[in-house]
Amino acid sequence: xxxxxxxxxDGMHCSSCAMVIEGDLEDGGANKAACSYAKQELEVEFxxxxxxxKKIKEIVQKSGYKVVSxx
Numbered sequence: 001x002x003x004x005x006x007x008x009x010d011g012m013h014c015s016s017c018a019m020v021i022e023g024d025l026e027d028g029g030a031n032k033a034a035c036s037y038a039k040q041e042l043e044v045e046f047x048x049x050x051x052x053x054k055k056i057k058e059i060v061q062k063s064g065y066k067v068v069s070x071x
Contacts, residue, residue, distance in 0.1 A: 004045045011065040012037035028059045
């Protein structure tokens with residue numbers, strides 16, 4: 001089942017930061033990832049059988065950023 005979740009991400013400074021996160025999440029199994037560095041937000045669409053919130057947070061952290069909250 002596809003799910004969409006939003007996350008607040010700390011540490012993004014520019015569109016390149018957002019593109020790094022989007023690419024890493026899509027490589028990590030997300031169907032779609034969209035970041036806004038201006039809003040410090042990330043929206044991820046993913047299959048719960050392939051990816052979960054914990055793994056998303058790990059991927060963002062490995063990219064050099066921090067998830068501060070989710071909704």
